[in-house]
Amino acid sequence: YLLSSARSPPPRPPGSSAPNPSRGKRGYVVGGNWKCNGTAASAAALVETLNGAGPIPENVQVVVAVPSVHVPLVLGSLRSDIEVAAQDCGANAKCGAFTGEIFAGQLLDLGVTWVVLGHSERRAAGESSALVADKCAVAVKEGLRVMLCVGESLEEREAGLTAQVVASQLAPAAKKLSKADWGKVVIAYEPVWAIGTGKTATPDMAQETHKEIRTWMSKNVGADVAASIQIQYGGSMKGANAKGLLSKEDIDGGLIGGASLTADFFNVINGVPM
Numbered sequence: 001y002l003l004s005s006a007r008s009p010p011p012r013p014p015g016s017s018a019p020n021p022s023r024g025k026r027g028y029v030v031g032g033n034w035k036c037n038g039t040a041a042s043a044a045a046l047v048e049t050l051n052g053a054g055p056i057p058e059n060v061q062v063v064v065a066v067p068s069v070h071v072p073l074v075l076g077s078l079r080s081d082i083e084v085a086a087q088d089c090g091a092n093a094k095c096g097a098f099t100g101e102i103f104a105g106q107l108l109d110l111g112v113t114w115v116v117l118g119h120s121e122r123r124a125a126g127e128s129s130a131l132v133a134d135k136c137a138v139a140v141k142e143g144l145r146v147m148l149c150v151g152e153s154l155e156e157r158e159a160g161l162t163a164q165v166v167a168s169q170l171a172p173a174a175k176k177l178s179k180a181d182w183g184k185v186v187i188a189y190e191p192v193w194a195i196g197t198g199k200t201a202t203p204d205m206a207q208e209t210h211k212e213i214r215t216w217m218s219k220n221v222g223a224d225v226a227a228s229i230q231i232q233y234g235g236s237m238k239g240a241n242a243k244g245l246l247s248k249e250d251i252d253g254g255l256i257g258g259a260s261l262t263a264d265f266f267n268v269i270n271g272v273p274m
């Protein structure tokens with residue numbers, strides 16, 4: 001697939017947010033998931049808000065996941081130190097007769113550098129972890145970076161199944177992806193009960209699951225990958241609660257829904273420890 005990126009390359013290569021010496025090699029990734037919100041006019045206004053917000057700290061990589069229909073508008077107008085993600089892509093490994101799908105290579109062709117995969121709202125619409133893993137493999141092969149979302153329901157948490165659920169969501173990806181592929185992946189831990197509900201996991205609850213994810217990755221993919229992979233927290237994260245979450249050892253950023261549609265997104269970004 002011929003790539004002719006419409007956007008000049010981002011100033012920082014993927015994955016190169018500056019390290020914080022106290023946390024090994026990992027910098028932070030803060031994603032804004034706009035979900036299925038907005039019009040062309042409101043997307044343009046949000047771009048203006050982001051363009052006018054202050055500088056981004058050295059140790060943070062910022063990405064916004066915008067509705068596919070708004071990708072060209074955002075790529076053409078957004079400040080170049082924020083990267084652009086799609087919210088999904090197809091499992092098809094090429095262009096062709098796949099009505100309604102978007103091939104990962106088509107996203108790269110536009111200048112999109114990331115894709116969110118396996119969001120709970122897509123899983124609720126019927127996506128299996130096996131399908132999500134297939135999509136991850138195609139996306140990474142084409143050169144996209146992936147935010148791979150996992151997370152348990154309230155029922156599962158109350159039954160003590162959180163660690164098992166996230167492991168089962170990661171397992172098919174672990175079968176499909178090589179260690180090098182994992183270098184292109186960020187895991188977003190998003191407990192379903194915290195998404196859009198105003199109920200945030202406490203920093204300690206989130207840290208516990210992030211640590212379990214890292215331990216699982218160490219056993220099932222490799223200690224090196226586990227040590228370097230960035231794990232974002234998502235679920236009612238906003239400026240007011242970001243600092244507490246981001247101060248935790250295994251929380252390497254956030255994936256922000258509602259608050260990413262407002263200037264509060266930058267309060268999350270600025271909540272990252274220096």
Ligand SMILES: O=C(CO)COP(=O)(O)O
Nearest residue numbers: 033195196235236257258
């Ligand atoms: O789903 C989310 C990000 O992907 C989180 O959404 P909220 O921040 O609106 O809870």
